[in-house]
Amino acid sequence: MSSDISYTTEEIAKMLKISKLTVYDLIKKGELPSYRVGKQMRIDATDFEAYKQRAKGVKTIPQTVSASSGDHSPTHYAAPAVNGMRPIVITGQDISLDILVKYMEKGISGIRPLREYVGSLDSLISMYRGESDIVSTHLLDGDTGEYNIPYIRKLLVGSSYMVVNLLSRNAGLYVQKGNPHGLETWTDLSRPGLRFMNREKGSGARVLLDEQLRLHGIKPQTLAGYELEQTNHIGVAAKVASGEADVGVGIEKAAAIVGQVDFIPLIEERYDLVMLKTADNMAWIQSLLNILRSGEFRKELQAIAGYDLSRTGEILYET
Numbered sequence: 001m002s003s004d005i006s007y008t009t010e011e012i013a014k015m016l017k018i019s020k021l022t023v024y025d026l027i028k029k030g031e032l033p034s035y036r037v038g039k040q041m042r043i044d045a046t047d048f049e050a051y052k053q054r055a056k057g058v059k060t061i062p063q064t065v066s067a068s069s070g071d072h073s074p075t076h077y078a079a080p081a082v083n084g085m086r087p088i089v090i091t092g093q094d095i096s097l098d099i100l101v102k103y104m105e106k107g108i109s110g111i112r113p114l115r116e117y118v119g120s121l122d123s124l125i126s127m128y129r130g131e132s133d134i135v136s137t138h139l140l141d142g143d144t145g146e147y148n149i150p151y152i153r154k155l156l157v158g159s160s161y162m163v164v165n166l167l168s169r170n171a172g173l174y175v176q177k178g179n180p181h182g183l184e185t186w187t188d189l190s191r192p193g194l195r196f197m198n199r200e201k202g203s204g205a206r207v208l209l210d211e212q213l214r215l216h217g218i219k220p221q222t223l224a225g226y227e228l229e230q231t232n233h234i235g236v237a238a239k240v241a242s243g244e245a246d247v248g249v250g251i252e253k254a255a256a257i258v259g260q261v262d263f264i265p266l267i268e269e270r271y272d273l274v275m276l277k278t279a280d281n282m283a284w285i286q287s288l289l290n291i292l293r294s295g296e297f298r299k300e301l302q303a304i305a306g307y308d309l310s311r312t313g314e315i316l317y318e319t
Contacts (some may be wrong), residue, residue, distance in 0.1 A: 006042040006044050006045060007045065007048060009027075009034075009043070021151070021154050021155065024125060025154065027041065031051060032051050041125070086112065086280070087112050088134065089131065089134070090113055090114065090132070090133065090136075091122075091136060092117070092120075092135065092137075093118075094166075095253075095304065096166060096167060096271075096301055097166075098115065099297070099300055100166075100291070100292075100297070101115060107287060107290075108291075110283070110284075119199075119206070120203060120204040121151070121204075123135035124151060124155045124274070125202075127155075128156055133275065134273055134275050134288075136166065136272070137151070137204065137272055138204035138270065138272070139151045139204055140211050140267070140269065147270040148272045152274055152317070159276060159319070160276065160277040161275060161276050161277055161319055162274070162275050162277055162317075162319075163273070163317040164272065164292065164316065165272050165314045167308060168269065168271065168307075169251050169253065169269060169271060169307055170265040170268055170269075170306060171205070171251050171252075171266065171267050171269045172249070172263060172264045173247055173263070173264040173266065174247065174249070174250055174255055175240065175246070175247055175263075176243065176262070177262055181246055181247070183264060185266070186212040186216050186218075186266060187218070189216075189218060189247065190218045190222065193224070194223070194246045195244075195247075196223045196247055197228055197230060197236050197240060197245035198227070198228055198230070198248070199230060199233075200229045200231050203231075204269070205249050208249060208267070208269070209249045228245075232254075233250035233253075236248035237250055237255050237257075241259070241260040252305075253305065256306070272316060277318075289313060292312055
């Protein structure tokens with residue numbers, strides 16, 4: 001029965017011949033009801049059919065959304081305070097965020113920072129669904145060469161937000177020690193016989209790879225192992241170091257942590273924070289900016305190899 005069938009956002013995008021970001025925008029606007037299963041959003045077949053009928057101008061009976069099923073409008077709902085401490089959800093996987101949380105706990109009263117370890121695209125999705133307060137992102141738009149802001153503007157339409165730089169860092173290729181295959185550029189990924197290790201969909205590294213493949217005319221299906229995924233940079237680097245893969249995409253710091261793997265830098269990526277400018281959030285946003293710009297915080301990050309802090313704390317975009 002159609003009521004038992006559901007689709008992923010990728011399947012909806014393919015059926016409608018639109019981009020995945022457009023599907024997310026439809027969900028954000030409430031035009032396409034969705035729900036989350038783990039990290040993945042799904043759309044029931046009945047809701048999809050109703051959307052198509054509405055698009056054709058056929059009137060349908062709107063479904064009632066109960067309080068328990070969740071509201072997918074762009075309105076942000078602050079989590080309830082516990083013992084007078086309001087939870088602040090911070091998404092992302094870089095160690096710099098763990099350091100930031102430590103400073104927030106010490107320097108901002110009335111909040112309780114909580115970490116959620118998800119990729120860049122999923123982080124932005126969680127923000128427009130009202131599930132996070134600060135998201136980190138490093139998403140390359142290949143057509144403009146710009147990081148993050150093109151994606152943020154598409155996903156957070158109608159929202160008031162601020163984009164602040166946390167740091168910049170090198171991204172590129174993990175290769176086996178000594179680089180036996182002589183890999184130097186993105187185009188080298190087209191060489192036959194290379195075994196690849198990928199990141200999960202929605203991660204910044206996965207977007208970086210897919211954009212570079214598109215720009216260089218390389219079909220993903222030609223990469224042996226493109227479908228094999230790790231959920232973090234260290235996992236990819238470790239697979240290359242162990243000889244299970246010849247090459248993977250990630251950041252320089254993970255290569256240093258894993259060891260026994262070489263790193264080929266190909267691009268400097270900007271790692272930014274996005275904060276919704278709601279009435280509840282404005283109470284702590286300025287304090288967070290003060291932390292990012294403080295000498296103490298920057299000094300601690302400087303001790304970590306591979307970080308460029310020249311723009312840390314700079315407001316890059318604001319609505």
